[in-house]
Amino acid sequence: MLVIGGGASGSAAAFHLAQAGHQVTLLEKEAKGTIKPCGGGMSAAVQEWFPFDLQPVVDEVIKKVEFTWCLQDQVVAELPGSAPFWIVRREKLDAYLANHAVNAGAEILSPFTVVKVKKQKSCWQVTSQEGEELEGRAIVVADGSSSPWAQAFDLGPKNLHKASTTSVRIKGEGLLTKNTARFEFGLVHHGFAWAFPIAGGVNVGVGTFIGKNSADTHDILKKLLPNLGFDSSAGKRQHASLNVWNGHYPLHGEGIVAVGDAASLCDPFLAEGLRPALLSGCEAATNLDRWLRRETSDLQGYSQAIRARWGNSMSWGRRIAQVFYRFPKVGYQLGIKRPTAPQRIAEILSGRMGYGDIANRVIKRLLFNR
Ligand SMILES: Cc1cc2nc3c(=O)[nH]c(=O)nc-3n(C[C@H](O)[C@H](O)[C@H](O)COP(=O)(O)OP(=O)(O)OC[C@H]3O[C@@H](n4cnc5c(N)ncnc54)[C@H](O)[C@@H]3O)c2cc1C
Known part of the structure; x- marks a missing residue:
């Protein structure tokens, strides 16, 4: 079994496959410790997919989420204690999962x-930059x-x-207020900015979701960073x-699956990518295990599981994003500022709700109440 990429999705797949008794080689191009760009926000619900504790890589437990429009008009949502939202450093999370994969018997080749x-007939062959096969x-x-x-093999x-x-x-x-994550909507055309606390620091970022990168990120950070108490540079x-995420497509072929960002699973509204990366890594391992043991003749079960457990919610998330980011001011007023909305977003971020649960109401409100 070969896994290309030792990020969250690949390491999760490698761990579960090794634990199921398969011979696994995890191939990672980067040397250890490189800072990986990521806000690091992740629902604690991912814990249920691992038999070991993820707490050692949790930097902060978020209890409150603050939203602003052009650094003003603040809305605060308290997260329910039963559904916490964690902040991790992605390089720490990836290395932790990869170590568990090694302890379960996987081999890592890096860089x-x-x-x-x-x-090649009934097997797959990969070649490294140095020519190793x-x-x-x-x-x-x-x-x-x-x-x-992923594209080369139609995944x-x-x-x-x-x-x-x-x-x-x-x-x-x-x-930044302790245990609080911040989302800023008005400064970013077609997207949002975030500030998530980590131990001894903050992950700040800007994301745009529609069209080419139209955001002047330098300008946005120049306004946002002083508001967060940092120098603008x-x-x-x-x-x-x-x-x-951009539609339901097969994520499997003959003896091959795509997971995480390679499978385009990231949430098109809030850029949540860690949860689907871990989910798809675990689902890929479950389905590959059955296929390798010849309990099933193909890997269709993997694509179906991702569609049911993630894609169906994302198809609503994409519709919400298309409306929200085209009319963000209306979206903020009618969506975020509604008394129940921050709680709904908090529940989506914590994994307790899917976009399908709120989509019809939200889209109608954004389209017709303008
Ligand atoms: C700025 C930013 C902020 C984000 N914030 C959040 C957030 O707050 N919450 C959230 O849930 N998600 C967030 N995401 C999304 C999240 O980071 C990704 O969805 C998640 O990391 C996907 O994991 P992955 O394992 O699929 O891919 P990656 O983490 O990209 O891992 C891929 C791995 O493959 C390796 N690799 C690449 N090419 C090769 C090759 N040819 N050979 C061998 N190895 C290779 C890479 O070095 C890397 O380690 C954010 C993303 C960005 C960019």
Whole structure:
């Protein structure tokens, strides 16, 4: 079994496959410790997919979410104690999951950059930049949003929908309230900015979800950072584009599956990508295990499970995003500022609710109450 990419999705898949007794090799191009751009917000509900405790990599437990429009007009939502929202450092989470995969028997090769993937009769062959060749009966494509393999093997959307992001990690707490995550809507055209506390610092970022990156992120951060109590030029900026969910498509082929960002699973409204990355890693492992044991003749069960457990909610999330980000001011007034709305968003972020549960009401309100 070969897994390309040691991020959250690949490491989760590698852990579950190794634990099920398969011989797994996890291939990761980056050396350990590289800072990975990510807000790090993640529902604690992901814990149920792992038999070990995830708390060691949780930097903060979020109890409140604050929303602003152009740094004003604040709305605050208390998160229900039963559904916490965690902040993690992605590089720590990825390494922690990968270590658990190794403890369960997986092998990691890093740095190992896959440059070629080929089907050879009944097995898959990958080649590294250095020319090393490896073979496996099955392959997990988990190399993130810039994956060339997902499209090459017809896994996921034909047309990719890309969100543009800029993120910056800053030392110190600034003016952020303890255990509070912040979302700012008005400053960003077709998107939002966030500030999530981590131990000893803050992850700040800007994301746009419709059209080409129209946001002047430099300008936005110049306004946002002083409002958060930091110098306007603080931190090192990282730019990344992110595949967001763009329709129901098969995510499997003969002995191959795509997971996480490589499968374009990221939420098109709030850019939540860690939960679907972990979910798809676990589902991929379950279905590959059955297929490798010849209990099933194909991997269709994987695509079906992701559609039922994630895609159906995202198809509503995409409709909400299309309306909300076209009329963001109306969206903020009629959506976020409604007394019940922040609670709903909090419940979506914590995984207790899907977009389908709220979509019809929200879309009608945004389209007709303007
Ligand atoms: C700025 C930003 C903020 C975000 N904030 C949040 C948030 O707050 N909450 C949330 O839930 N999600 C967030 N996301 C989304 C989330 O980070 C991703 O959805 C998640 O990391 C996807 O995990 P993954 O394992 O699928 O992909 P990745 O984390 O991208 O992992 C892919 C791995 O594959 C490796 N790789 C790539 N190419 C190769 C190759 N050729 N050979 C070998 N290895 C390779 C990479 O080095 C990487 O380690 C954010 C994303 C960005 C960009």
